[in-house]
Every structure is written in C-alpha cells, then in structure tokens.
Amino acid sequence: HISRRNISWIMRRNLSAHVWGILKEAGKIAYGLGFKLYAAGGMIRDVMLGQNSIDIDLVVEGDGIKLATAMSEAFQVKIRKYQQFGTAQVIFSEDLTIDIATARVEFYAYPAALPQVESSSLHQDLYRRDFTINAMAVCLNDKKFGSIVDFFDGRDDLDQGLIRILHNLSFIEDPIRILRAIRFEQRYGFEIEKQTLNFLKEAVRQEVLAKVTPERIWEELKHILVEKEASRMLRRLEELKVWPFIFPGVNYWEVDPVLRDLAGSVDLIKEWGFWVPTEKWLPYLIALLHWSNPETARQICERYHLSKRQTEKALAALYGWRETVAMIWKSPEDVKLSQLAKQLMTMPRESYPMLLAILEEDWIKDRFRQLLNTIMDSKPSINGKYIKSLGYRPGPVFKETLEALWQERLDGNIVNEAEEKDFVRKYLARLTEGAVKC
C-alpha cells in the first residue's frame, strides 16, 4: 500500500540521475523557503508508465518566481521569468528545461510549517488540466518526497488504460482536448472512457473546433504528426468526425492506405540512409494531401502558415507522384536511368516515404531502393567550386551544368573525374557561346 502512495522508487528507477538529483534539491530549496513543491502532469504519467520523461513541470504553493530564482542560484543556471503569470523556466541545458508555475495560495494560511492536508490551490491547478492521467502530482518536499496527490483517481485510469476528462464541460472549455484525447488514446493503446467519449462526440457535433484558431490546431497537429502512431491517430480523427474541421476538403479515405503504410516506409527510408528527418511531420502532411486538388492543398498549407518552401514541397509531390510511380514501374529497357533520376529530383525527399507506400509490393520497393542508390552513387565528384575556379560567377548556369553532368554520369557516358572536368568545360563553353550569339 505504501509503495502505491509513494512512488519515489519508481521515480528513481525511471528518471535520469541528473533529473532525480535536481528534483531532490529543488524540494529542499522549496522547503527552506517555506513553499510546498510538486511535480505534476505528463511527467508523473510517464514515470508511472515506466518511461523516462523529459518534460518537467513543477507547481509551487508559494512563489514560483522566488523558487526559480533560488534554484538558478543554487545550480548556477539561467532562468526566464514571466512575472505576470507567476511562472518561470529554469534552463539547465538545451534539452532540459524545468517549468515552474505558482499555484495561488493565501500566504497567511500557510505559515512555515507545512500543513498535513494538500491545499486547495494545488487542487485548483490540477483541476484545470485535461485528463485524469495528466492531473496527478507528486510532492517533492523532503519528508514527503514521492508521495502521490491524486484527486481524480488518475492512477486507476492509468492502470485500466482510460482517458477520462475531469468535468463535463472540459471539451467545450478547450476543444483542443479533443485532439489530445485521441493522441493519448492511440499513443498508449488506451480507450477513451465511455462518458468522456460521449462528451467528445457531442462537442464535435456542436462544432466547437470551428472556434479554435488554426494556430492552436496546428500546434497540436504537429505533435500528432510526429508520433509513432500518427496514422492511427489520423484515422481516429476521421472516425470521430473531427477530420473535416482540421483538413477541410481533404478526403481521408483516398489517402488511408498510404497513411497506414507510412510509418514503416519512413523507417525504411531512414534505414536505407536516404533521409535524415528535420521536419518529421512533413512526410505525413505531404502524404495526406497527395490526392487533393492543388487548390485545397494550397489552402491547407496557408491555413497552417506553412513556409513557401514547405508548401512548394507538398505541391511538387502532389503534382509529381503519379508520373514518378509510373516511371519506377516501367522496365529498365523502357526508361533511361537519367530520365528517372530527373523525375525523381523534382520530388522532395520528404515524399519518398509516400512513394514507397504507394509502390506497395516488396520487389518494386526494392527497385526503388536500388534506383536511389544508383542515383546517389553517380553523384559527380566535382561541384560548384570547380566551375568557380574556371572563372564563372555563381548563378543558374552552375545548377544547369551540374545537373547535365549528373545525367551523363547516370547514363554511363562519363566515368571519371577527368571526363567530368572535360564535360563541364565544354558544356560551359557551349552555353556561353550561345549567350553571346543571342
């Protein structure tokens, strides 16, 4: 029983020694200042699930800014203060930031001695949260270090695998929670609790999501699109009739088969070494827009303020995938490698997983891999530097020349560096001669 009420041993096991040390010390500092300190939210959920958590979210009954300042002095690290909200961030490193929030408290009600019962201010802080599994806290003060505060039976829901809201108006109050419920449900293989599901459906029927700004939706959507189970989440958005509020005009069922295969395809492309993802969400966005008409796709990109470059990638993939797939399917006798390479280069790398998913069968996927390998291996050994050394000024001519060279390499007409240089010199001479003639 005691071990269920105190999870200090689970924390010890699942947190890094560094974070554990910080939490211990933070509890002591808070105690010295006469504050009660808790770790709360997603971190407690993850620790209980046996996962390491990097998001650390502390709630202080007292003065959060004062505590953050004392911590930054003790650990010799920087802080960011948000005075008007009573919140602060203690920045330990690029990967480790601790958020500290103040749970409002009447100071005179809590003299230095810590009261035995959890106060209502912590309750209020936790009550504002989304689901019971995200609304647990753990005390960090010395003697009670590790004891759980679980007003809403989050632990039972965690054991049973249930996503449950804290009150009936939760989805109306903040419709983003609809997306979050789906995300957590699919991430952990949980279920949305029956009543909660009814409230969710009712909120969707009342079109509450139409009132949320695209910026907030996009923030949450990006979280979804980088999750391992992103495809299941997207499917669930469709099932629960949320999809049209998020991707208006996009027909989910047209892209369902490709989405289902996408996570595996992303892994394959990575395994083959062709793409190191920077914007991990982009392959999913590209895939889910590829059947849409260009105007719809453009509007979605605009709605979520995608950059010009990202929008161009989505549209290039949308325009080019049919032709690309058709060419990959052709037998090598019917299509020259250089033609194929040229076509493939019009496609952004973030569309490779989608192409792979469309190709479906293993043997043709393998051909795609060989093709990418050949293209990469044929990359010329000289680059723009060499052209510069010939006295040309950087410009569009560079790209054109290097592309032409790559084509020749692919078709096996050029096999070594000397031939590459020779080709480039002649090609440039011809180009400039043409320009003079014009």
Ligand code: ATP
């Ligand atoms: P993840 O593992 O995806 O980071 P998380 O639960 O840590 O999940 P955050 O978005 O970092 O997610 O939120 C931290 C905590 O803040 C949550 O655990 C939850 O308690 C609370 N929270 C976040 N968003 C909301 C919301 N829209 N409504 C209510 N509470 C929220």
